[in-house]
Amino acid sequence: MSAETVLAVKQLISRRLPELNSLTVDWFGGEPLLEPAIIRDISEFVLNRKSRYAEYKSNMTTNGYLLDKDLLSELISLGISQFQISIDGWSGLHDVTRRRVDGAGTFDRILSNLVSAKSTKHDFLMTLRLHLMPSNVKSLPELLDRIEDEFGKDDRFRVHVKSIGRYGGANDKNIETYWKTEQVAAIRDLRSRVSSKNGVGKYSVGGTHICYASKPNSLVIRSNGKLAKCTVAMNSDKNNVGTLLPNGKLQFKKEVLDRWFEGFRTLEAVDLSCPWYRIGREKT
Numbered sequence: 001m002s003a004e005t006v007l008a009v010k011q012l013i014s015r016r017l018p019e020l021n022s023l024t025v026d027w028f029g030g031e032p033l034l035e036p037a038i039i040r041d042i043s044e045f046v047l048n049r050k051s052r053y054a055e056y057k058s059n060m061t062t063n064g065y066l067l068d069k070d071l072l073s074e075l076i077s078l079g080i081s082q083f084q085i086s087i088d089g090w091s092g093l094h095d096v097t098r099r100r101v102d103g104a105g106t107f108d109r110i111l112s113n114l115v116s117a118k119s120t121k122h123d124f125l126m127t128l129r130l131h132l133m134p135s136n137v138k139s140l141p142e143l144l145d146r147i148e149d150e151f152g153k154d155d156r157f158r159v160h161v162k163s164i165g166r167y168g169g170a171n172d173k174n175i176e177t178y179w180k181t182e183q184v185a186a187i188r189d190l191r192s193r194v195s196s197k198n199g200v201g202k203y204s205v206g207g208t209h210i211c212y213a214s215k216p217n218s219l220v221i222r223s224n225g226k227l228a229k230c231t232v233a234m235n236s237d238k239n240n241v242g243t244l245l246p247n248g249k250l251q252f253k254k255e256v257l258d259r260w261f262e263g264f265r266t267l268e269a270v271d272l273s274c275p276w277y278r279i280g281r282e283k284t
């Protein structure tokens with residue numbers, strides 16, 4: 001994110017401050033922890049004005065690779081208290097799909113970071129998002145057991161199982177997903193295993209939710225200053241809803257933005273849980 005866009009974000013926040021009761025800042029990537037200086041800069045800017053909000057929350061979706069104990073401590077001091085980390089399998093299975101640019105695996109370091117986080121006294125919520133796909137479904141019960149052994153007694157760790165899907169992009173057709181019926185059966189099986197585990201609310205599987213993309217008061221500011229609603233369909237013009245101007249004002253493409261509010265009008269589950277599902281299939 002350029003210095004100009006960082007400044008525009010701050011100007012946007014300053015401008016909106018008088019009308020906000022609460023502010024939630026979610027950090028996404030790519031990988032947000034590749035740019036800790038920007039996270040530090042914007043978070044400190046918000047924290048210095050925190051007394052003016054009734055409520056301020058900050059969360060991060062990260063691959064966990066760079067989230068060592070020191071960085072975790074710093075992020076928590078910056079008000080970032082909830083983290084979501086995706087895991088595709090235990091050890092080698094995770095490394096099949098989650099490799100570094102040089103081909104090396106990432107799992108051991110991510111696990112070591114999570115174990116370090118567990119050793120701290122910090123107040124955080126770490127959601128381990130386990131991705132369900134045909135290639136790993138047989139290993140997921142073992143993965144759940146290993147996670148239970150390592151983190152089961154720590155209430156700061158949660159597990160959410162989610163099927164992967166095709167949401168667009170160059171490699172979309174190469175991604176193996178479940179057909180709906182298989183997915184339902186696999187999720188049912190996992191749910192019965194999960195429900196036998198301890199901890200109310202510690203484990204969740206699939207389920208319908210309201211995606212932030214369908215909420216009128218949620219906006220993605222991209223690193224280039226473009227505005228979006230969905231954090232997956234990053235290459236589609238249908239998700240290019242406007243621009244953050246250098247003075248912090250928002251310039252919307254009203255007809256493109258309006259399409260994302262369909263769920264808010266119809267209250268239909270499909271439009272609320274994933275507006276991109278329909279929007280992405282529409283002919284332009």
Ligand code: SF4
Nearest residue numbers: 211213230232274276
């Ligand atoms: S609109 Fe759909 S694809 Fe986009 S972030 Fe929401 S659930 Fe994911």
